Amino acid sequence: MLEMIMLGSGSGGNACVVRDEDTMILIDAGFSGAEIRKRMQLVGLDPDNLEACLITHEHGDHIKGASILSKRHKVSLLMHPATRLAGKRIFNGSERIRHFEMKEVMDLGSLKITSVPTLHDSATSTGFLIESGGTSLGYLTDLGTVTEDNFLMMRTADFLVMEANHDRDMLWNGHYPPHLKARVDSRVGHLSNRDSAEFIALLAELGELRGVMLAHLSEKNNDPELARSVVSNRQERDLEIFLARQDKPSKPIIVE
Ligand SMILES: [Zn+2]
Numbered sequence: 001m002l003e004m005i006m007l008g009s010g011s012g013g014n015a016c017v018v019r020d021e022d023t024m025i026l027i028d029a030g031f032s033g034a035e036i037r038k039r040m041q042l043v044g045l046d047p048d049n050l051e052a053c054l055i056t057h058e059h060g061d062h063i064k065g066a067s068i069l070s071k072r073h074k075v076s077l078l079m080h081p082a083t084r085l086a087g088k089r090i091f092n093g094s095e096r097i098r099h100f101e102m103k104e105v106m107d108l109g110s111l112k113i114t115s116v117p118t119l120h121d122s123a124t125s126t127g128f129l130i131e132s133g134g135t136s137l138g139y140l141t142d143l144g145t146v147t148e149d150n151f152l153m154m155r156t157a158d159f160l161v162m163e164a165n166h167d168r169d170m171l172w173n174g175h176y177p178p179h180l181k182a183r184v185d186s187r188v189g190h191l192s193n194r195d196s197a198e199f200i201a202l203l204a205e206l207g208e209l210r211g212v213m214l215a216h217l218s219e220k221n222n223d224p225e226l227a228r229s230v231v232s233n234r235q236e237r238d239l240e241i242f243l244a245r246q247d248k249p250s251k252p253i254i255v256e
């Protein structure tokens with residue numbers, strides 16, 4: 001059994017709790033330390049009980065509170081060495097940091113974690129597959145396109161947290177400056193609803209996937225119900241679809 005609570009997701013900050021009966025971890029710490037603690041307490045959790053925090057990449061909306069979290073709550077930060085180097089404006093050497101390589105399989109308490117390389121315009125960028133007993137949860141946000149590798153590694157996931165960042169028409173008809181539109185839409189930018197829907201459909205058909213949480217939705221270039229309908233309409237199988245919010249934690253989701 002795995003339990004997942006998205007504390008918040010979007011360009012204003014990302015943090016997600018995943019746990020089984022014995023071990024609790026956080027993926028990303030993109031809010032202030034105080035905000036992470038507040039949101040965890042809101043759902044009845046204590047950051048002192050975190051086994052570790054996995055870091056996907058060095059962008060501010062993913063590491064803002066990582067240093068404070070590590071120091072205040074004695075939480076180890078797990079990241080790729082390139083993430084640490086690129087995040088040196090945040091990491092000052094006083095944190096507990098452990099490095100991993102891409103596709104490394106790590107034991108964290110009772111959880112098994114595999115790091116998954118993703119395409120994004122950061123020094124390096126990581127997705128994760130988290131397993132406990134026979135259950136697994138995938139985590140893929142901040143990627144401009146999905147790779148065959150992403151598919152192969154997520155094929156066993158029962159549940160997936162998946163970026164559905166923007167609607168391409170809303171992006172290109174919106175108010176972002178041209179260079180920013182091009183960046184978001186590029187192979188190393190963010191994933192559109194349609195591309196997300198396509199990947200989810202593939203996993204539902206050829207893999208084990210039974211549920212998704214759409215995450216990192218743009219507040220300017222997307223609409224939650226539009227994202228939900230694009231993903232839902234593309235599915236040929238029954239799939240539970242949840243939407244992550246920026247402003248408050250999700251309800252706990254149990255994956256069995
Ligand atoms: Zn981000």
Ligand SMILES: [Zn+2]
Pocket residue numbers: 057059120122142
């Ligand atoms: Zn990013």
